[in-house]
Amino acid sequence: MNDRSTQMSDVRAMLVESATRLFGDQVDAKMLDAAKRDGWSPALWKIVEDAQLPLVSIAEEAGGAGGSLSDLAAVLRIAGRYGAPIPLAETALAGWMLASSGLKIPAGPLTLAPVHGEKITARKNGARWNLSGTMQRVPFARIAGHLVVLAAGPDGDIVACVDAAHCKITPGRNLASEPRDDIVLDNVAVATGLVAPAADGVNHFTLRERGALMRALAMAGALERALELAVRYATERSQFGRKIGQFQAIQQELARFAGEVAAAVAAALSAAGAVERAQNATFAVASAKIRTAQAAQEGALIAHQVHGAIGVTDEYALHHTTLRLWAWREEFGNEAAWAIELGRAMCAAGADRLWPALTSD
Amino acid sequence: MFDQVDFSALELPASARALQREVREFLCAEFAALDFKPRLGHTEFHAEFTRRVAARGWIGMTWPTRYGGQERSYLDRFVVTEEMLAVGAPCAAHWFADRQTGPSLLRYGTEEQKQRYLPAITRGECFFALGMSEPNSGSDLASVKTRAERVPNGWRVTGQKVWTSWAHKAHAFFVLCRTAPDAGNRHDGLSQLIVELDAPGVTVRPIRFMNGHHHFNEVFLDNVFVPDARVVGEVGQGWKQVTSELALERSGPERYMTTFPLFTELMRRLGSTPDTRAAEAIGKLAARMWSLRRMSIAIAITLDPGPDSEHGTPKATVDLATEAALVKDMGTFYEREIIDAARLLATVEPTPEASDTFERYLAETIVCAPVATIRGGTTQVLRSLIARKLLGPLK
Numbered sequence: 011m012n013d014r015s016t017q018m019s020d021v022r023a024m025l026v027e028s029a030t031r032l033f034g035d036q037v038d039a040k041m042l043d044a045a046k047r048d049g050w051s052p053a054l055w056k057i058v059e060d061a062q063l064p065l066v067s068i069a070e071e072a073g074g075a076g077g078s079l080s081d082l083a084a085v086l087r088i089a090g091r092y093g094a095p096i097p098l099a100e101t102a103l104a105g106w107m108l109a110s111s112g113l114k115i116p117a118g119p120l121t122l123a124p125v126h127g128e129k130i131t132a133r134k135n136g137a138r139w140n141l142s143g144t145m146q147r148v149p150f151a152r153i154a155g156h157l158v159v160l161a162a163g164p165d166g167d168i169v170a171c172v173d174a175a176h177c178k179i180t181p182g183r184n185l186a187s188e189p190r191d192d193i194v195l196d197n198v199a200v201a202t203g204l205v206a207p208a209a210d211g212v213n214h215f216t217l218r219e220r221g222a223l224m225r226a227l228a229m230a231g232a233l234e235r236a237l238e239l240a241v242r243y244a245t246e247r248s249q250f251g252r253k254i255g256q257f258q259a260i261q262q263e264l265a266r267f268a269g270e271v272a273a274a275v276a277a278a279l280s281a282a283g284a285v286e287r288a289q290n291a292t293f294a295v296a297s298a299k300i301r302t303a304q305a306a307q308e309g310a311l312i313a314h315q316v317h318g319a320i321g322v323t324d325e326y327a328l329h330h331t332t333l334r335l336w337a338w339r340e341e342f343g344n345e346a347a348w349a350i351e352l353g354r355a356m357c358a359a360g361a362d363r364l365w366p367a368l369t370s371d
Numbered sequence: 372m373f374d375q376v377d378f379s380a381l382e383l384p385a386s387a388r389a390l391q392r393e394v395r396e397f398l399c400a401e402f403a404a405l406d407f408k409p410r411l412g413h414t415e416f417h418a419e420f421t422r423r424v425a426a427r428g429w430i431g432m433t434w435p436t437r438y439g440g441q442e443r444s445y446l447d448r449f450v451v452t453e454e455m456l457a458v459g460a461p462c463a464a465h466w467f468a469d470r471q472t473g474p475s476l477l478r479y480g481t482e483e484q485k486q487r488y489l490p491a492i493t494r495g496e497c498f499f500a501l502g503m504s505e506p507n508s509g510s511d512l513a514s515v516k517t518r519a520e521r522v523p524n525g526w527r528v529t530g531q532k533v534w535t536s537w538a539h540k541a542h543a544f545f546v547l548c549r550t551a552p553d554a555g556n557r558h559d560g561l562s563q564l565i566v567e568l569d570a571p572g573v574t575v576r577p578i579r580f581m582n583g584h585h586h587f588n589e590v591f592l593d594n595v596f597v598p599d600a601r602v603v604g605e606v607g608q609g610w611k612q613v614t615s616e617l618a619l620e621r622s623g624p625e626r627y628m629t630t631f632p633l634f635t636e637l638m639r640r641l642g643s644t645p646d647t648r649a650a651e652a653i654g655k656l657a658a659r660m661w662s663l664r665r666m667s668i669a670i671a672i673t674l675d676p677g678p679d680s681e682h683g684t685p686k687a688t689v690d691l692a693t694e695a696a697l698v699k700d701m702g703t704f705y706e707r708e709i710i711d712a713a714r715l716l717a718t719v720e721p722t723p724e725a726s727d728t729f730e731r732y733l734a735e736t737i738v739c740a741p742v743a744t745i746r747g748g749t750t751q752v753l754r755s756l757i758a759r760k761l762l763g764p765l766k
Contacts, residue, residue: 349654
């Protein structure tokens with residue numbers, strides 16, 4: 011590994027710069043407040059879609075924008091940092107399911123389903139497929155044009171691109187008021203051209219794994235934002251005749267917070283690299299989701315503590331970030347769920363495999 | 372933080388993997404050959420083991436070949452170091468020279484000093500200790516009182532150093548002392564001298580650790596003559612020299628791995644079908660270790676000066692001091708998380724005499740646990756440093 015390989019490629023650097031500018035310019039308090047009511051920002055979606063960001067990491071031959079999973083990871087971290095109220099990760103994941111199964115990616119926001127492993131049945135019926143089942147808390151379902159559904163067909167899992175208009179959707183939301191909707195598919199008809207056998211590597215387990223990775227990346231970005239806000243506040247707010255950042259008690263907390271943020275960023279981006287190389291990915295993704303969720307726990311509370319009472323109001327920006335952290339840490343498996351799974355797998359492999367597993371990437 | 376690092380591309384190349392296998396085989400064979408059983412808490416001093424490591428070219432391995440080094444990458448050194456720590460290898464004899472003294476000499480030393488010490492260090496024949504802390508200078512290192520007075524052809528040094536690990540077995544140590552009185556800027560007027568421990572006027576006395584072990588010492592310097600040729604770098608620039616290379620020192624795997632063998636033994640004890648509580652604890656420990664390692668590797672690689680470097684010392688243009696402090700802060704707490712998980716899952720009454728390896732490791736690590744967050748910069752000092760970087764100057 012030489013110096014070059016650890017520093018960002020020029021293409022990545024440009025992507026990061028343009029995504030930072032895009033989200034930084036567009037996402038403001040007004041947009042985030044409106045999204046609390048509307049569930050998302052169609053205006054932001056339009057700009058992000060025009061910039062082809064949801065198609066990053068999908069091959070150009072498959073209708074994507076090219077680039078690697080690490081490129082997408084860099085974008086999702088930035089989107090998480092600004093709390094971009096759009097189904098960017100969901101569209102990217104749904105696009106990956108479609109593209110890897112040889113299906114066309116429709117325009118507009120997409121989401122993937124199910125996200126809790128529910129069984130959806132698919133039956134062939136002449137020139138159509140019929141899908142049935144119920145799914146809980148599907149992200150952004152009510153604003154997505156299509157749901158990309160992983161269902162059990164007669165000869166194995168299939169991927170189907172389902173028109174959202176044909177689904178019975180009951181709106182719900184997470185702590186940050188992002189749509190998390192329950193869905194009933196009651197013999198929904200899907201044309202055969204929109205259905206394909208699920209590609210190798212597209213299954214309930216990898217959906218959860220990739221979902222967890224997406225949330226880990228978003229949390230890493232959101233934690234960076236929360237730290238920025240806390241640091242800025244500590245340099246502006248005075249009490250007892252001093253800036254509160256001059257008190258060692260506050261400094262110690264901010265330093266601890268910075269550690270959590272650094273660990274979250276390192277873990278989330280490293281896991282993206284592991285998935286990209288398809289190398290020890292479960293270990294890496296589990297570790298990343300565990301570590302970012304732990305950082306979210308510590309970091310969000312320190313951010314609020316430093317801010318005092320102003321931080322818990324809906325007029326101050328911090329809550330857009332902390333509410334998302336508290337929501338995202340639970341989605342696609344929280345730190346306990348992943349830790350139990352990881353711990354069981356490691357113990358089954360045995361003590362002598364611990365060190366090799368930790369050092370395999 | 373870590374703005375210049377591309378974590379997703381961080382991957383061990385084939386050459387590092389080969390080295391990893393080589394070190395694992397070496398350790399397995401040498402532990403058997405030397406009939407060595409690790410102790411945890413304080414890295415042990417084992418001159419014969421150090422000579423065998425040296426014979427493989429793994430001491431000073433990043434240094435130029437003309438000084439006995441191998442011109443290997445920082446990542447290679449990282450791999451060797453973490454393998455040693457993973458099994459509790461006894462590295463104390465070469466530890467400080469490999470990590471600190473050697474790189475300092477490479478950057479600041481004279482050609483004569485390099486020739487005299489570096490090849491001997493890489494052969495495992497010359498051991499160094501560090502003379503920094505004093506009875507009244509702990510975290511506030513710039514307040515050291517040991518002073519050197521100018522005499523013809525050198526200096527006369529008088530003072531007292533404490534917590535000098537393995538000074539009773541080392542050949543020489545770096546002494547941070549005052550060569551000019553404090554005239555306002557307390558960081559000026561400090562210098563680094565090499566004092567050989569058999570010099571007249573040097574007295575080494577043990578300071579016993581709370582479990583009775585002897586690795587700490589106090590070293591008395593009574594009018595010790597140090598020739599000009601043993602001044603490291605510039606007279607008066609000691610503070611800058613001491614603080615300029617803390618990033619590698621603070622971010623290495625020794626900051627989160629000293630209790631790692633206990634983790635392995637804990638898993639052995641839990642067996643292949645742990646209950647939910649144990650599985651969760653193991654999963655969390657693994658996740659945190661993995662994350663720390665990624666950060667530590669990132670720092671090692673980013674500081675690597677590359678093959679064209681003159682010195683084999685960390686790249687001076689990259690400032691990772693804050694990131695390194697974060698790794699030490701989190702790493703040293705992580706070491707305790709292993710101890711606590713082991714303690715709470717196993718519920719044994721610890722005794723140093725335990726015949727069971729897990730139980731003995733547990734007893735050893737509990738007693739040594741307070742040290743990690745004190746040495747190399749206390750948690751509180753590190754956090755102040757990190758906060759200053761985050762907040763900038765506040766008025």
